[in-house]
Amino acid sequence: MNLKDRDSLIQKWLVEIKEYIIEQKNTDLNIEEKTADNDLVTRMDKSIEEQLVKKIRETFPEDKIVGEEGYGDDVKDLTGTVWFIDPIDGTLNFVMQQENFAVMIAVYTEGVGQLGYIYDITHDKLYSSTKGDGVRCNGQQLEIPLDLNLSKGLVASSSALMCKDQYPAVRKIGAESLGVRMLGSAGLETIEVAKGNVSAYIASNLKPWDIAPGLLFMEELGMTGTQFDNQPIDLLQNNNIVFATKNAHKDIIDMLEK
Amino acid sequence: MNLKDRDSLIQKWLVEIKEYIIEQKNTDLNIEEKTADNDLVTRMDKSIEEQLVKKIRETFPEDKIVGEEGYGDDVKDLTGTVWFIDPIDGTLNFVMQQENFAVMIAVYTEGVGQLGYIYDITHDKLYSSTKGDGVRCNGQQLEIPLDLNLSKGLVASSSALMCKDQYPAVRKIGAESLGVRMLGSAGLETIEVAKGNVSAYIASNLKPWDIAPGLLFMEELGMTGTQFDNQPIDLLQNNNIVFATKNAHKDIIDMLEK
Structure with a gap:
C-alpha cells in the first residue's frame, strides 16, 4: 500500500478511535496504577491499543508494532516497517480532566519517519504528517514557525x-x-x-x-x-x-x- | 439596575469584545514592553479596556473602576460598587500564540463579589458567576469539584x-x-x-x-x-x-x- 493510501486508512482509524473515546469516556474507566500514583492506565488505553493492533496485523501482517500497553511486538531493531502507538497520551489528564490528552501514531520504515499523527481529541484537531509534505492540522498546512532564539x-x-x-x-x-x-x-x-x-x-x-x-x-x-x-x-x-x-x-x- | 440585568448587560458587552478580538487579532498589535520583555501590552489590551470603561461610565456613573491599563480610577477603598477589568489576561500568550488568553471582569459591592466573568475567547467558553448562583460555563452550571487533597x-x-x-x-x-x-x-x-x-x-x-x-x-x-x-x-x-x-x-x- 502506498503512503497516501496508508495515510487515508490511518486517518479513518483515528476518527473511529475518537468516536469510541467520546462514546465511552463517561463510563467506568477501570483505572490502574502502573509504576506510581501518577502513572495510570485505563480500560480505554488498553482497548484502543488492542483494537488498533488487531487492525494493523490484519492489514499489514509484515509490520512490527511498538505499543505502550504491550499488545505490540518485542521490537529489537528498526528494520522494515515499525508502528509506534500511544493510545492515550496524557492518561493522567484523561482521568482527572476528561480532556487535554492525545492519540498518537507513527510509522517508520528502516528507521525513517514516514507518517505521524497527534490527535487532540478534545478539540477535534488532528495533526498529521506524511514525509515530505510538512505538517497539517485537519488537512490544512501549518506554517513553518519562526526560528526564535x-x-x-x-x-x-x-x-x-x-x-x-x-x-x-x-x-x-x-x-x-x-x-x-x-x-x-x-x-x-x-x-x-x-x-x-x-x-x-x-x-x-x-x-x-x-x-x-x-x-x-x-x-x-x-x-x-x-x-x-x-x-x-x-x-x-x-x-x-x-x-x-x-x-x-x-x-x-x-x-x-x- | 438589579444583578440579573447587570449580568445580561455584561455578557452582551463580553460577546462584543470577543467579536472585536476575532476581527482584529490578525492585524498589527503594536506590542510594547511594560516592566520586562515578557510583560507586554498591545493596542488591543488598551482599546478593549478603553471601550469597556466608557460603557461602564455611561451606564453606571457612580461606580469605580480598577483596570489593568490605567483607564479606570485610582481606587483607594472598596466602598460602593467597584469593577475589576483585565482586558486581555495572558497577553504574552495572545502575542506569541494568538490563543490561550482570557477577558476578565468582576463587580464587587462593599468588598463583596457580586458578578465574575472569565472568557476563554479561543474556545468561546464564558465562565460566569452571579453571587449565590454558582459558576456557569456558557450558561450551564458547573458541578462542585471533588474536595481532593x-x-x-x-x-x-x-x-x-x-x-x-x-x-x-x-x-x-x-x-x-x-x-x-x-x-x-x-x-x-x-x-x-x-x-x-x-x-x-x-x-x-x-x-x-x-x-x-x-x-x-x-x-x-x-x-x-x-x-x-x-x-x-x-x-x-x-x-x-x-x-x-x-x-x-x-x-x-x-x-x-x-
Missing part, C-alpha cells in the same frame, strides 16, 4: 523537570525563556512546538511512542529533535528530548552541556 | 514560581501533587480550578484584576482563596494567592508556612 520564545516542559532537581539546567533554561508552559501531554506539547506557540519542548524519560510522531513533525518543519546530549533520538529506548527551533535548540543544548 | 490532584502554577527560588516550597508542593500544569494565564488557570481539572492554583504577585472574578468563583464552588500566609486576599494590592479545594488549600498552606 530561546530568550525570544516560550518553552514547554514537564513537572518532573521543574519540581525535581535531576537536571537543574532546565529551570535555568525556563528562566532564560519568556516563560514555561506545561500541559501534561507530550503529544499536546509537541503540537505547541509545531504551531510555533512555544519554541521548545524539553522532557525527560519519554518513551518511543511519546516521541515518534513529533520527531517526524520536527523534520518536516525544519526544526530539531535530539537527546539532551545532542545525540540523535533512539526510538528503541527512553530518551531525554529537546524538540525546538534550530536557534532555541542550540541555546538549550549549550545550557544543558554546561 | 493535594496529593490526589494536579496543581497549576506559574513560571516565576517554578524557575526561580523565591518560594522554594512551591516546587515541593508541585512534587507532592500528581503533577503541575502551567498555562500562562491566571484566568485560564482559575477556570481549571473551577472545573476541578486541577485542585489548586498557586501564583505570586497577581494584580487585583487577575484575582477578582476567581475569588468569587472559589466562594461559589465551596473552595478557598487566600494569600500564601492564609490571610484574606486584598483586592487593593498585589497578592500571592492560593485558589484550591478546601483540603488541598490546607495541605498547601501547611507547606508554605514550613
Whole structure:
C-alpha cells in the first residue's frame, strides 16, 4: 500500500478511535496504577491499543508494532516497517480532566519517519504528517514557525523537570525563556512546538511512542529533535528530548552541556 | 439596575469584545514592553479596556473602576460598587500564540463579589458567576469539584514560581501533587480550578484584576482563596494567592508556612 493510501486508512482509524473515546469516556474507566500514583492506565488505553493492533496485523501482517500497553511486538531493531502507538497520551489528564490528552501514531520504515499523527481529541484537531509534505492540522498546512532564539520564545516542559532537581539546567533554561508552559501531554506539547506557540519542548524519560510522531513533525518543519546530549533520538529506548527551533535548540543544548 | 440585568448587560458587552478580538487579532498589535520583555501590552489590551470603561461610565456613573491599563480610577477603598477589568489576561500568550488568553471582569459591592466573568475567547467558553448562583460555563452550571487533597490532584502554577527560588516550597508542593500544569494565564488557570481539572492554583504577585472574578468563583464552588500566609486576599494590592479545594488549600498552606 502506498503512503497516501496508508495515510487515508490511518486517518479513518483515528476518527473511529475518537468516536469510541467520546462514546465511552463517561463510563467506568477501570483505572490502574502502573509504576506510581501518577502513572495510570485505563480500560480505554488498553482497548484502543488492542483494537488498533488487531487492525494493523490484519492489514499489514509484515509490520512490527511498538505499543505502550504491550499488545505490540518485542521490537529489537528498526528494520522494515515499525508502528509506534500511544493510545492515550496524557492518561493522567484523561482521568482527572476528561480532556487535554492525545492519540498518537507513527510509522517508520528502516528507521525513517514516514507518517505521524497527534490527535487532540478534545478539540477535534488532528495533526498529521506524511514525509515530505510538512505538517497539517485537519488537512490544512501549518506554517513553518519562526526560528526564535530561546530568550525570544516560550518553552514547554514537564513537572518532573521543574519540581525535581535531576537536571537543574532546565529551570535555568525556563528562566532564560519568556516563560514555561506545561500541559501534561507530550503529544499536546509537541503540537505547541509545531504551531510555533512555544519554541521548545524539553522532557525527560519519554518513551518511543511519546516521541515518534513529533520527531517526524520536527523534520518536516525544519526544526530539531535530539537527546539532551545532542545525540540523535533512539526510538528503541527512553530518551531525554529537546524538540525546538534550530536557534532555541542550540541555546538549550549549550545550557544543558554546561 | 438589579444583578440579573447587570449580568445580561455584561455578557452582551463580553460577546462584543470577543467579536472585536476575532476581527482584529490578525492585524498589527503594536506590542510594547511594560516592566520586562515578557510583560507586554498591545493596542488591543488598551482599546478593549478603553471601550469597556466608557460603557461602564455611561451606564453606571457612580461606580469605580480598577483596570489593568490605567483607564479606570485610582481606587483607594472598596466602598460602593467597584469593577475589576483585565482586558486581555495572558497577553504574552495572545502575542506569541494568538490563543490561550482570557477577558476578565468582576463587580464587587462593599468588598463583596457580586458578578465574575472569565472568557476563554479561543474556545468561546464564558465562565460566569452571579453571587449565590454558582459558576456557569456558557450558561450551564458547573458541578462542585471533588474536595481532593493535594496529593490526589494536579496543581497549576506559574513560571516565576517554578524557575526561580523565591518560594522554594512551591516546587515541593508541585512534587507532592500528581503533577503541575502551567498555562500562562491566571484566568485560564482559575477556570481549571473551577472545573476541578486541577485542585489548586498557586501564583505570586497577581494584580487585583487577575484575582477578582476567581475569588468569587472559589466562594461559589465551596473552595478557598487566600494569600500564601492564609490571610484574606486584598483586592487593593498585589497578592500571592492560593485558589484550591478546601483540603488541598490546607495541605498547601501547611507547606508554605514550613
